[in-house]
Amino acid sequence: MPPLPDPLRKKLLAVSGAGLLTIAACYTAFWEGHALQPYADSGGVLTVCYGHTGGDITPETTQTPAQCEALLAADMRQAFAVIDQHVTVPLSDGQRVALAAFIHNLGSGAFARSTLLKRLNAGDIPAACDEFRRWVKVKGVTLNGLVNRRAADEWLCRHGLPDPEATP
Template identity: 45%
Template sequence: MRVPGTLRQKLIAAAGSGAIGIAALLATTFEGYESRPYSDPTGTLTVCYGHTGADIDPRKTYSREECQTLLDQDLAVADRAVQRYVTVPMNAYQRGALDDFVFNVGQGNFKQSTLLKRLNSEDYSGACDALRDWVYSNGVKLKGLVTRRELEAAVCSFGVEQ
């Protein structure tokens, strides 16, 4: 999958904010905005742009500002995990795609992944391709995850194929 034209322009603009800007664009594209808590496909209480955790008040309606703050905090945690576990150089697109991936699947899954092993052995192409393996939730292949992983893989390869 190539990055669609409109999103390609947004990615280039987001790159000015670095990896977290790229990850924020991806996360908001796929998570959407929900001001009221809901259960995601795995039954996890979720709010805003995919925020999960014990800090969610199930009776509260969250403002856009609160949701942006939660997203910024969540992406910062994901980015720190990527920086902690990746031992090879990356460009902003690779790191942004991985930040979004870790935000979505969790740092524990990332730390144990074949994707990370490939990346740390400098198999950049294999690592980006491995994103496509993460399309199941509770054993069910989800169309939304297929689309998200295809785009993450394209973004992961974006700066390399220029």
């Protein structure tokens, strides 16, 4: 399994002393990118900032950088609440970050119905980590960006967050 992309690993190491919400926001922002103006994502969903979707976004919605940061923090808090609601086994910080980003990207409903969650709650962590790589398609088409993102999610699931003490 390939390691985390070096720019992402460096970003995570830079925030390693921060709280898990900040680390998850950094990780998610790396994959989501940033747009102050709404756009239709690859699935046709109206999206703004760092992958924020929902009824509060209209084609005319424009966000400031500060508003985007606030939306991302709120989205991460919501994703962690979903984890706390549905996961019944202990998780590493890396697993929590990967799951929060996954939930933010796919939605709480998809996560709640997923085999990934079923395997997690059964205590089969290796099989649960394997499940990330199944979530790489949009409308039946495999997207390279999702392949890379899910590989990183799987890596965090298996190996945890990068350790600043172990980094050269």
